[in-house]
Amino acid sequence: MKRKLKHISLVLSIIILVSQACYQTKTNAQQKQVFRVSDQKTVSYTQMIDDFRQAQVIFVGETHDNQAHHRLQLDIIKGLHDSGRPLAVGFEMFTAKSQGILNRWVSGNISPDDFVRVYYENWNFPWPLYRNILLYVKDNKIPAVGLNVEAAITRKVAMSGFASLTKEELEKLPHDVGCAVDKHYMDFIRRAYAMHGHGDRGFLFFCQAQLLWDQVMARNLIDFLKKNPERIIIVLTGNGHAWKQGIPEQVRLLSEKIRYRVILPFTPGHIESRFIAIDDADYLLSP
Numbered sequence: 220m221k222r223k224l225k226h227i228s229l230v231l232s233i234i235i236l237v238s239q240a241c242y243q244t245k246t247n248a249q250q251k252q253v254f255r256v257s258d259q260k261t262v263s264y265t266q267m268i269d270d271f272r273q274a275q276v277i278f279v280g281e282t283h284d285n286q287a288h289h290r291l292q293l294d295i296i297k298g299l300h301d302s303g304r305p306l307a308v309g310f311e312m313f314t315a316k317s318q319g320i321l322n323r324w325v326s327g328n329i330s331p332d333d334f335v336r337v338y339y340e341n342w343n344f345p346w347p348l349y350r351n352i353l354l355y356v357k358d359n360k361i362p363a364v365g366l367n368v369e370a371a372i373t374r375k376v377a378m379s380g381f382a383s384l385t386k387e388e389l390e391k392l393p394h395d396v397g398c399a400v401d402k403h404y405m406d407f408i409r410r411a412y413a414m415h416g417h418g419d420r421g422f423l424f425f426c427q428a429q430l431l432w433d434q435v436m437a438r439n440l441i442d443f444l445k446k447n448p449e450r451i452i453i454v455l456t457g458n459g460h461a462w463k464q465g466i467p468e469q470v471r472l473l474s475e476k477i478r479y480r481v482i483l484p485f486t487p488g489h490i491e492s493r494f495i496a497i498d499d500a501d502y503l504l505s506p
Contacts, residue, residue, distance in 0.1 A: 458483055
């Protein structure tokens with residue numbers, strides 16, 4: 220009898236600890252400071268999540284090596300998943316060519332070791348930065364979508380320009396992708412990446428590579444939404460691509476009907492309420 224009571228007590232203790240952990244995680248997320256750009260007001264985390272339910276795409280920016288930004292992204296994924304809306308998560312970190320592997324990961328048909336190897340074939344930042352996000356989508360069977368273009372192509376464009384691509388390389392891109400970079404886009408790149416280029420060829424080629432990146436990810440996003448119109452897709456990408464002048468602008472050019480929101484992480488001296496307008500983002504969130 221004593222052994223049975225000890226067993227029951229142990230089970231209850233585990234349940235309480237798990238419940239406390241879940242409550243603490245939810246509480247920590249809800250206590251984050253949310254700045255709404257449209258009216259320059261601080262709003263609750265719940266208000267922001269409720270607003271997301273009206274959108275089809277949620278862009279959540281990051282600095283790739285900042286673990287706090289990835290915790291912010293995971294909190295948003297959990298918040299929307301808990302709200303009951305069907306979700307997908309789009310990753311800058313994987314190419315569209317890796318979609319089959321991502322499908323196997325979510326369905327549990329690839330070992331963690333094999334998947335981590337594929338991760339490093341796609342992305343060069345440490346696996347632990349993204350591990351919890353990728354485990355969460357797998358554990359909850361949330362579709363993971365590879366959005367990016369092959370890195371070798373963007374590297375080549377950044378070094379030698381879009382015109383340097385071969386016919387074979389161009390065939391790997393959507394047929395209507397181009398790289399007509401204007402002054403407005405170059406100014407945006409300078410600001411988004413805190414760069415100080417002055418229009419030389421190297422900076423122009425960098426802008427072409429970023430525009431190519433934005434265009435391809437926008438097209439892959441739209442292709443997914445056409446096939447899965449019932450889902451909200453949360454896009455995890457670098458801040459420079461998440462800003463409204465980045466991927467969102469390319470989405471708008473392709474389809475003005477798609478509703479989206481842009482969330483950027485508060486970054487002292489760069490992404491702050493005094494610097495950000497509604498043309499840049501919808502929300503700033505403190506990690």
